Amino acid sequence: MTTDMNNSLYELPTESPRFVGQQVRRIEDPALVSGSVEFIDNVTLPGMLHAAILRCPHPHARIVSIDTTAARQLPGVVAVLTGEDVKRWCNPVVTAPEGWGAYCLAVDKARFVGEPVMAIAATDRYIAEDACELVEVEYEVLPAVPDAPAAIAADSPLLFENQNSNVMLQRVYDWGEVEPLFERADHIVRETFRWNRVGANPMETFGCISQWNLADNSLTCRGSYQTPSFMVLGRSASLNLPSNKVRIIAHPHGGSFGGKGGPRGTDISALLSRKAGGRPVKYIEDRAEYLLAGGGQSWDRYYEAALAVMADGTVTGLKVKLLDDQGAGAEGYGTISVAKPLAAFTGPYRIQAAQYDLTVVATNRAPTFAYRGYGPPPHNLVLETLMDSAARELGIDSAEIRRRNYIQPEQFPYTIPSGNEYDSGNYPEVLARALQMADYEALRAQQQTARDEGRYLGIGVVSTVEPGVFDWNAYRTAGVQGVGVPEGARVNFDMLGQVTVTVGFALEGQGQYTVAAQVVADYFGLEMDAVRVVCASSDAAPPHFGPGGSRVGVALTGAVLGACHKIAEKFRRVGAVLLQCEPDDLELAGGAVRMRERPEAQLGLADLAGTMLARSDLLPPDMDPHPGATHVWTPPGRTEPDEQGRCKSYLTAANATHVVLVEVDPDTGVTEILKYVIVDDCGTRLNPANVEGQVQGGVAQGVGAALLEQYVYTEDGQPLVSTFADYLMPTLHEVPITQKGAVVTPSPFTPLGAKGCGEGSIHITPAAVICAINDALQPLGVKVRETPASPSRIWNLIREAGT
Amino acid sequence: MTTRHQISVTVNGVNYQREVDARLTLADFVRHDLSLGGTHVGCEHGVCGACTILVNGASMRSCLMLAVQADGAELTTVEGLSRNGELHPVQQAFIDRHGLQCGFCTPGFLISTAELLQGNPNPSDDEIADALGGHLCRCTGYQSILESVQLAAQMMREGTIVDAASPAEA
Structure with missing residues (x-):
């Protein structure tokens, strides 16, 4: 194990937590359903x-x-x-x-x-x-620069007169011996892709x-x-x-998804x-x-990519060439979205070497911003489509080619060619569970029967890694400095034994305040309603970053546990004075500090906090009478990037496999999702309902990106989207009801073993849906290479192919 | 410019008399003139459904109505769903089934669900989708909303609170 961390700091002092890991109700919700929240x-x-x-x-x-x-x-x-x-x-x-x-x-x-x-x-x-x-x-x-190809044309008008061109960033990363692997490959699979702009669109x-x-x-x-x-x-x-x-x-x-x-x-x-x-x-x-x-436009990309594959289906190399349209400048930090794929460039696979040829340009489109996933979702679409293309070329089943290339459970922690280290996982097990839940063989039989009837059913089996717990070092490519992102929490007892947790970020929907309350309640043996979580203004809060990069669930848990641990130490010292023993004779258990050898000799937490706040005369003069503590958590073991951008960046690597069955109507180009199965592994599930909510919400945004959503611009750079009648967000009618399963491989590096999971399915759903559509269209000899796979786009593809 | 009109509306059982500009939307009137901030505004062009309220018992997009059009009407907003300090079963069901995340679209969903269950105490999934398919939620992916509505229907059939869609008593 290459990351050294003292996990004992982050353990719960109970063997049977009542709240952590349970599907508890969210403490946020009564105010929200009453309409009394101060938006x-x-x-x-x-x-x-x-x-x-x-x-x-x-x-x-x-x-x-x-x-x-x-x-x-x-x-x-x-x-x-x-x-x-x-x-x-x-x-x-x-x-x-x-x-x-x-x-x-x-x-x-x-x-x-x-x-x-x-x-x-x-x-x-x-x-x-x-x-x-x-x-x-x-x-x-x-004269306008309407799109990325125009931005790199020789006579392109300059957007920023302080720059020599419209190119913000251009470089090639080589991770390992890419060219020799491509020379030795039995097959080289190539694809081009156009990912059109989508974006966050929170309801507020x-x-x-x-x-x-x-x-x-x-x-x-x-x-x-x-x-x-x-x-x-x-x-x-x-x-x-x-x-x-x-x-x-x-x-x-009212939601954010990075794009506020x-x-x-x-x-x-x-x-x-x-x-x-x-x-x-x-x-x-x-x-x-x-x-x-606004902050709602992201990921405007042109891809050329290739995969080096051996005859037995082993994938050895990956080349990705990206032309990325940032719009009118980098004010929205959309540039980070081209850097983040380094954290999981080769997905869940043992690909030995990779190349990333990156050109980032400015155009006269709106500036791009962060959006949930922050860059990998289009990259994953590219990689997963290539995997399917390789499977087809070799005559291997699409699930099988993935299984043959997975990083194996015993190989973790595993360093990928682009430098990040994956903490843990069991990818074959996740795939096996997903195939079992979907009854994959029956799906393939159903597909064959349908084809015999002239219907176009397709199956996507797609696996991805969601980098979790972001770190600045992942974004050095884009010019971001810094290593280590702090997240702080202040936990205070009052003299009646009630607790207030103070954090630096406000609610936006993921339920992290509930997680903080679960952890504190279990740590001190309290009821959850004895714990209140509040957001302080920036000048009064502990150091913080807030939600982003599937991070704050893990980071907040670390901060809260660290603070609880400090309070427990204080309580034992006060208890030792009152019980006339040594702090080491005492333990925190069952909502009290008690003697290890004589558990009936115990003091309640309100007694301890009350003594500190109201009877300090009983305490030695050098004892801190504050029944509270602040802890600032940062991810352990993060490293400075090398000249090829390689570093330990994202702390966790969650994994998922989605199995999707679609039917495409060749007469209308309409895609219908008939079945959707998800198995994911994000380590310990601190609140399973929260996790499922993030997973399903990501499916909705992924379906939107795959089938519906696009910021359309004219050839001369005019945007055609200004209402929700132009930008089509999925409704109850378009988002599939999914079957969900979980595999739990705890992270060895994080508090309680949880992995970042907030971005969830947006990493994988676009790839899964598009792969399923291409599987459906295979008999027609056409392939979707541009998102969204709208009815008109599919209908035109079929018509142009003349089938 | 704009003319002003005297209107009288009853919201959640309380009567209000106000003079308003002709162009004032009903959403802005409820939110800012009456300080009932639970009705949220997500798009201001009638697509997202966050601002849905009941006007004489029927769901309406309050961003697409003018306040003057509501003169004489009885309105129910999300603040009017609870009774005597107790949550309406639809509200409780959304909590129980994690039918919300950020909660911004939720008041509109709650209002439309209350209306649906008032007329149809045992809706099928398709009927729920038809009733709520005009509401946008960007967080949940709708599955937990569907489950929340099913639970609310069950709770109401079992008689927790039956009179869902009429205005609360003042």
């Missing part, structure tokens, strides 16, 4: 104004003039903000790689449709929007209330923030404020507040704004 648009502050933003209608345009005279005269308008103010007060947003960021309002020119050009704060939103309509902007339309758009305190030049922002501490640093840099004068108050938010946007809206509302004499300014992004230019 940001439910908050009103005294004197609050409302912002509206005027946005550019052109993909690329110079701003010649802005006339706000009429808008300023409209009764109710209080402040007007333009690029001139922004140029005076702000900096362009910091990006990775550096130098690809814009100001929060377009300064001199705009680079995408929907880019904010000016903003108004008024006494209500209706008036603010009226005022925007009175603003006259004169544009000089510039971004919103915030910013208040600039003119007295001490500080800023407080309340809002639907996923990563408060990160927002603090960003606002400090963009608004020229000391970082300790930016305070973020994160509110519960926020920096521009925050900066704009903050500057409007500054111009409005410090009155709070609320900005609630509407859905049209979100779809055009």
Whole structure:
């Protein structure tokens, strides 16, 4: 074992946990079903104004003039903000790689449709929007870069004049002896793919209330923030404020999935507040704004890929060439999504060597942001489709070729060619369970019968690895520095023995507060309702990052357990004083501190906490009378990347196999999912209902990406998506009811053995559905190589093939 | 600009008299003028269903109605589902079956479910899908919502609370 970690720190002092591992009800839910949760648009502050933003209608345009005279005269308008103010007060947003960021309002020119050009704060939103309509902007339309191929053309217009080209990043990674393996291969399978833009689309758009305190030049922002501490640093840099004068108050938010946007809206509302004499300014992004230019667009990719395969089906090498369209700059950290595949580049397979040829470009599309999975889902589609193509070429069953290539259970921890280490797993067992649950042989028979009847059924059997517990080092490729992401929790007892856990991130749906309460309740032998979990503002919270990269369930568990352990030590020391023995004579068990040799001699936790808080005279003067502790957890054993980007990055490797049966109607191109079976292994399941919820939610987003969702742009760069009638999100009718099973291979490296699982099925569902469709279409001699596999796309493929 | 109108609406059993702009949406009226923030706004163009409320017992997208159109109507919002401090069985069932994650779309689902079960105490899966197929949820993947509705129907058939869709007593 190469990662050294003292797991005993993270054990529960009970052999029969009542809550951890159980499908307990979520503590979040009573408030949510009652409609009483303070989502940001439910908050009103005294004197609050409302912002509206005027946005550019052109993909690329110079701003010649802005006339706000009429808008300023409209009764109710209080402040007007333009690029001139922004140029005076702000900096362009910091990006990775550096130098690809814009100001929060377009300064001199705009680079995408929907880019904010000016903003108004008024006494209500209706008036603010009226005022925007009175603003006259004169544009000089510039030639646009509509897509990635255009961005690398020789005569491509420049998006960023501080750069020499539109190429943000270009390099080739070679991990192992790739070329010799391809020369020696019996078969080389090649594919090209086009993955069109999809994105997060949480049901709540971004919103915030910013208040600039003119007295001490500080800023407080309340809002639907996923990563408060990160927002603090960003606002400090963009608004020229000391970082300790930016305070973020994160509110519960209606989903995020990485794609909540926020920096521009925050900066704009903050500057409007500054111009409005410090009155709070609320900005609630509407859905049209979100779809055009919010944080909701991700993964705009062109792939060429190849697999080296031996005659016995052994896959030896993988080459992936990616042209990635980041849109108008790197402000949304979409660049990270090309780096993350390094954490699981070769999937669950023993592929010896790999090559990643990477070109990342800027275009006049909306900037891309994070989205659940953050990059691997398209990569997994490529790899898994290649595996199916190899199976077909060799005449091997698609399940069998995967089985032959899996990393074996005894090989863990296993280092993949791109450098990451997988912690543990049992991939053959996961596959076997999935095939058994699906009755795979019967499915194949059903498929054959259907084919004989002229129907097109297809089966996808797909396996992937979900990297969990992200680390910055995985993103060095994109220019991100840093190793080790902290997550802190503060656990405090009051003198009646009730507990408050303070964290730095707000609720967004995954149920982590419930997990924290489960752990604390089991650790101290309490009921779950004796534990309250709260989010502190960024200045008062322990160091934190928050949800992201399938991380916070594991990280929060580590933080909470670490704090509990420190409290238990304090309780034993206090107990030793009161019971006149040594701390080592005492143990924490069953909700009390008791003597190991005489368990009837015990003190309740309220007695101990009460003594510390109300009878410190009984304690030695040097004893800390605080019945609480803070612990900051970071993943153990993370390493600095080498020159090829190789490092131990993501701490855990969850694994899943999906078996999908689809039917494609060749007359309409419509795909129907007939059966969907999932077996996954994310180690210890801290709350199985939470895990299943993440798994099923990922299926829905994966089905959306595979069949429905696409941000469509015209050939000249105009977006055609601005409503949910254009961007098709799956409903109850499209998302399959799935059969789910679990294999549990605990992680040797994490608290309680849990693996990151929040991103879940989005890593695998697009690949599983597309592989099933291609299996169905095989008799027609056509193959889907572009997402989504919409009815029109499939219908056109069939028609063009002339079958 | 916009004209103002005097309206009278009864929401969750409470009567409100307000003067409103003609263009004010019913969703904004309920949320901001009446401070009933449980009705959420997800798209403002009638697709997502988060803002669904009952207007005279029938589900409506409150983002697609103007407040003035609700003059004289009886409305039920998510705040009106619980009685005497006890959750409505539909609310309890969504908790019990993990029928929500972020909870933002949930009030709309709860309202439409209450309406469905009022008229059909034992719906099939297809009937549930028909009733709720116009609601978007980005978190759950719907399976647990389906199970929640089935459980709610069972709880209501067993008589916990029967009168689901009518306004609460003031």
